[in-house]
Amino acid sequence: MLWFSLLVLIPLAALVVKATGGGLGTFVDVLKGSETRDALWLTVKTSLVVTIVNVVVGTLIAWELVRDRPVAGVGDWVWGKVRVVVDLVIDVPFALPTIVAGLVLLGLYGPHSPIGLHWAPTTQRAILAAIAFVTLPFVVRSVQPVLEELDTDVEDAAASLGANRLTVLRRIVLPALVPAIFAGASMSFARGLSEYGSLVLLSSNSPHRTETVSVRLFSFIEQSDTRSASALATILLIVALLAIVVLDVVQRRVAARG
Amino acid sequence: MWYTFLRSILEERVQGMKRYRGTAPAIAITAALALAGCGGSAGKTLNIVGFSVMEQANQKVFDAFEKTDAGSGYTLQGSYGASGTQRDAVIGGQAADEVHLSLEPDVQKLVDAGKVAQDWKDNDTKGICTDSVVVFGVQSGNPKNITTWDDLLQPGVQIVTPDPGSSGSAKWNLLAAYGAYLQETGSASGAEADMKKFMANVVSWPDSGRDATTSFENGTGDVLLSYENEVILARQSGQDIDYVDPPTSLLIENPCAVTVGAPKAASDFLDFQKSAAGQKLYAETGFRPLPGVDVGSVTVEGANDPDNPFPTIEHLLTVDDDFGGWDAANEKYFDDTNGILTKLKADSAQ
Numbered sequence: 336m337l338w339f340s341l342l343v344l345i346p347l348a349a350l351v352v353k354a355t356g357g358g359l360g361t362f363v364d365v366l367k368g369s370e371t372r373d374a375l376w377l378t379v380k381t382s383l384v385v386t387i388v389n390v391v392v393g394t395l396i397a398w399e400l401v402r403d404r405p406v407a408g409v410g411d412w413v414w415g416k417v418r419v420v421v422d423l424v425i426d427v428p429f430a431l432p433t434i435v436a437g438l439v440l441l442g443l444y445g446p447h448s449p450i451g452l453h454w455a456p457t458t459q460r461a462i463l464a465a466i467a468f469v470t471l472p473f474v475v476r477s478v479q480p481v482l483e484e485l486d487t488d489v490e491d492a493a494a495s496l497g498a499n500r501l502t503v504l505r506r507i508v509l510p511a512l513v514p515a516i517f518a519g520a521s522m523s524f525a526r527g528l529s530e531y532g533s534l535v536l537l538s539s540n541s542p543h544r545t546e547t548v549s550v551r552l553f554s555f556i557e558q559s560d561t562r563s564a565s566a567l568a569t570i571l572l573i574v575a576l577l578a579i580v581v582l583d584v585v586q587r588r589v590a591a592r593g
Numbered sequence: 594m595w596y597t598f599l600r601s602i603l604e605e606r607v608q609g610m611k612r613y614r615g616t617a618p619a620i621a622i623t624a625a626l627a628l629a630g631c632g633g634s635a636g637k638t639l640n641i642v643g644f645s646v647m648e649q650a651n652q653k654v655f656d657a658f659e660k661t662d663a664g665s666g667y668t669l670q671g672s673y674g675a676s677g678t679q680r681d682a683v684i685g686g687q688a689a690d691e692v693h694l695s696l697e698p699d700v701q702k703l704v705d706a707g708k709v710a711q712d713w714k715d716n717d718t719k720g721i722c723t724d725s726v727v728v729f730g731v732q733s734g735n736p737k738n739i740t741t742w743d744d745l746l747q748p749g750v751q752i753v754t755p756d757p758g759s760s761g762s763a764k765w766n767l768l769a770a771y772g773a774y775l776q777e778t779g780s781a782s783g784a785e786a787d788m789k790k791f792m793a794n795v796v797s798w799p800d801s802g803r804d805a806t807t808s809f810e811n812g813t814g815d816v817l818l819s820y821e822n823e824v825i826l827a828r829q830s831g832q833d834i835d836y837v838d839p840p841t842s843l844l845i846e847n848p849c850a851v852t853v854g855a856p857k858a859a860s861d862f863l864d865f866q867k868s869a870a871g872q873k874l875y876a877e878t879g880f881r882p883l884p885g886v887d888v889g890s891v892t893v894e895g896a897n898d899p900d901n902p903f904p905t906i907e908h909l910l911t912v913d914d915d916f917g918g919w920d921a922a923n924e925k926y927f928d929d930t931n932g933i934l935t936k937l938k939a940d941s942a943q
Binding site for chain 2: 369370438441442445446447455456457535536539540541542543546550553554556557558559560
């Protein structure tokens with residue numbers, strides 16, 4: 336608890352104190368700037384979309400890693416190897432310094448794109464791709480261990496009692512996975528909000544179009560406008576908190592219903 | 594869950610700050626420590642805090658200074674980052690014997706914070722250590738044949754320049770553009786109309802000069818507004834880009850100052866930077882020698898003509914003569930709410 340306080344609570348408290356030092360006026364001023372508002376909206380919107388994608392794709396990937404054999408006829412040995420490689424590679428987006436991730440993605444989606452996708456740096460799609468890239472592991476990594484622990488006996492029992500695969504999935508498997516999925520989702524969303532490094536090169540920072548809130552924050556800091564910077568950071572913190580609370584409530588509902 | 598989320602935010606913040614401190618200084622420090630160890634000298638350290646572009650340029654200057662009488666026994670240690678970030682770090686207590694920043698107002702803030710003496714500009718160069726000019730970086734072979742400021746306004750020309758909000762070098766670039774259009778049109782309204790077209794052609798506003806260069810090297814845009822030395826350095830590092838010295842440009846002047854309480858060696862180093870020997874080393878990495886300093890003949894790899902690396906700019910503007918100094922220019926053009934260029938930029942995307 337002491338470690339937690341030193342590491343997290345004190346800096347957070349300092350941030351909030353600094354931001355509220357200017358009174359409510361600072362928050363209003365910060366949000367009055369339409370450039371900041373657009374940046375905030377773009378970031379929240381993008382993080383939401385990415386989180387939804389991660390929930391679906393991340394769960395599927397976890398499933399593939401633990402359970403499924405995607406292509407019939409592939410030998411156990413081959414699939415075993417593929418699984419090991421994917422399992423290793425899945426963490427790379429998280430482990431890579433984000434500025435390197437940005438450089439890699441700029442190569443892939445930029446003007447010299449080898450696959451013909453000239454998204455970067457002028458489109459919002461490039462930002463979506465970058466955030467999706469760095470947040471991919473969150474859902475996978477939170478769902479995977481739960482899935483590994485999940486006993487197949489219950490599923491077999493359900494199937495022997497006449498439940499089809501879809502029913503088994505819906506009534507037996509998903510309810511067990513829901514807490515993990517939502518935990519991954521909230522991490523993925525929060526990380527999306529704060530993403531900075533990979534966007535530095537990938538986004539053109541055009542005001543109102545491709546400027547994210549973290550970049551806007553950096554501008555405030557560079558201009559020595561620490562008050563606006565802390566106000567904006569606090570707003571970001573509140574959005575993240577809100578999202579986590581909402582996700583938690585939804586998760587409880589879903590779990591209760593299952 | 595909470596912990597991971599907060600940790601990721603903190604990590605992100607730290608990474609943002611440290612991004613520029615690459616391995617080069619670490620290697621330099623290790624090498625310097627090794628040298629100090631061999632020599633058996635006490636090895637006093639001079640901390641030099643510079644803006645990011647100075648990192649490569651300073652290597653040779655550090656080495657040369659350590660070999661002079663004034664510098665013997667000292668080991669120079671550099672810290673580099675965005676000018677504003679470095680300024681705040683020094684105000685926050687980072688060890689600094691000399692600062693070398695991108696913009697004069699950044700040093701002025703250090704004066705306000707009591708870190709630098711009031712009279713830091715009372716010398717021959719008015720506190721300036723390095724000079725450069727604003728140039729057009731163009732893609733290899735200059736496919737769009739860009740040579741003048743008017744070419745930048747043509748439909749379909751894509752410009753890359755750093756964000757003036759977060760980067761000092763962007764202010765030089767935008768003032769150069771404004772000054773050029775002011776000269777051509779002869780009126781403020783004409784210059785603003787041209788700047789509007791200019792802003793509409795900007796496809797990317799990276800957060801620093803270095804990131805702008807990286808983005809451009811990766812194919813973004815047709816023109817990169819940059820420091821001459823930054824583009825020359827990129828070419829020295831093997832990047833396949835070209836550049837054009839425009840007919841009208843702005844003299845970029847990077848200030849330097851010793852901090853309050855720094856040892857005499859710090860001002861010796863500052864004098865060395867401004868000396869013919871120091872300026873020659875800077876010239877080799879692309880900086881224009883300070884006026885009145887004769888560096889003799891110097892060959893600059895990466896320049897358009899290595900034997901005549903710094904051709905005279907037809908109309909060379911300065912912030913002091915053409916924009917009334919940085920205080921006035923900052924307020925008039927870059928004020929966060931009412932600056933002419935701030936407003937034009939904010940409107941450009943709508």
